Amino acid sequence: MKNSWWKILSVVLLIYTVIGGLLLEVPRLVIIHESIRALYFHVPMWFGMVFLFLVSVGYSIAYLRNHQQRFDTIASTFAHAGLVFGILGIITGMIWANYTWGSPWHGDPKQNGAAISTLIYLAYFILRGSLDNPEQRARLSAVYSIFAFAAMIPLIFIIPRMTSSMHPGSGGNPGFNMYDLDSRMRPVFYPAVVGWMLLGTWIASVRLRILQAEEKILDLEYEKNK
């Protein structure tokens, strides 16, 4: 638990999110009513996912630049944690949509885009699982990871804005237009985003250390058998 100030910061921000998110004033809007508070928990899932995928694709590029197995492990771990955030984002979105839009799946462009990008990242792990040679796996999955990230950006951020989507900030409007009108939500929303990003990094880092320990065991066994 050395250098763990950011872990503590993450916990503090998340505690604040729960308290502030439920108790502080929010705009009174029809249809969504009190469920507007779901914004503090649903949207940070997506910010967390994009952040973790960004770290992942960064290490994928780093792997392709100089072939270090370590970078491949880091890239896959962050993609793994990002996928968890994406699935949570879809589930929370479906619950919220059922309440405000009338059904859990509306074929909303952003909803479909999010589902497709989640499937693309699922395929990343299928690709990894289907290759035995570690170097081949690292190289192919690094290339695929860049493709997956490049596909996710238009699917989530561009296409929903070009068509009409029921998500706020869609249909040609810049994102968060609706909430820009109400600055009461920002003091909770931004800390929530940072808090979840840090928690995701924490979870990924623990998984990474376990995977690295596993690799070390394999190395030790290899040396012993030499």
Add this chain to the structure above:
Amino acid sequence: MKKISSLLLLIMISITASSQQEVEMADTMRSEGKIYVVVAIMLVVLAGIVAYLVSIDRKASRLEKKLDELGKR
């Protein structure tokens, strides 16, 4: 007479409609203080998950230490 009564009805409807402009929120729940129950439950769940994550983190540290010792041998 019928016209006047229907006009009155229309005015009444519009008055009640305008008074309902106030968006319904969980104000009763808040004033009764029950919202703190929800806050407490969510904080307990969060605390439990974080405590579990800390224990896994520590376990990973112990594993790393053990492996370092094994590697030196």
